[in-house]
Amino acid sequence: MKTLIIILLLSSSLSAQIYVDGIKIDSVKYIFVEMYIKNRYTLAYVDYGSKKPYQKALLTDSIGDRLLFKSPADVFNYLYSKGYAYSANDGNRKNLFIRKVY
Numbered sequence: 110m111k112t113l114i115i116i117l118l119l120s121s122s123l124s125a126q127i128y129v130d131g132i133k134i135d136s137v138k139y140i141f142v143e144m145y146i147k148n149r150y151t152l153a154y155v156d157y158g159s160k161k162p163y164q165k166a167l168l169t170d171s172i173g174d175r176l177l178f179k180s181p182a183d184v185f186n187y188l189y190s191k192g193y194a195y196s197a198n199d200g201n202r203k204n205l206f207i208r209k210v211y
Contacts, residue, residue, distance in 0.1 A: 127191045129155045129166045131173030138209045139196065144184055150177040153184045 126135045134140070134157045141156040143165075152175065154165040167175045168184075178184045185195065188207055196208040 126171075127188070127193075128169045128171055128173075129157055131169050131171070133171070135192075140193070140207050141204070142184065142188070142207055143204050144178075144181045151179065151181055151184055153178060 126133055128134070134155075137157045139158075143154045143156075145152050145154070153168040155168055156166070159166070168187075169175050176187070178187065192209050193207045194210045196206040
């Protein structure tokens, strides 16, 4: 039973990791996501409050390769699977404020 609980805790903590330009940002509570459709794919740019002036930072995997999504809903489902949920938008359906829920 203890082994099962440890495995569940580890799997939930590992699944909550997201990367922006190869940098893990799982400790960030709120992010702003802008989505652009390019060559039949949706790219997700994220502002997570870095110390640098705002620049477009792509959602990536752990080694820095950009993630390509099939649609804006695919981006949202990916972020939801990582512990983030919709919070608000700025009036444009492709710009979303997302908050971490777990």
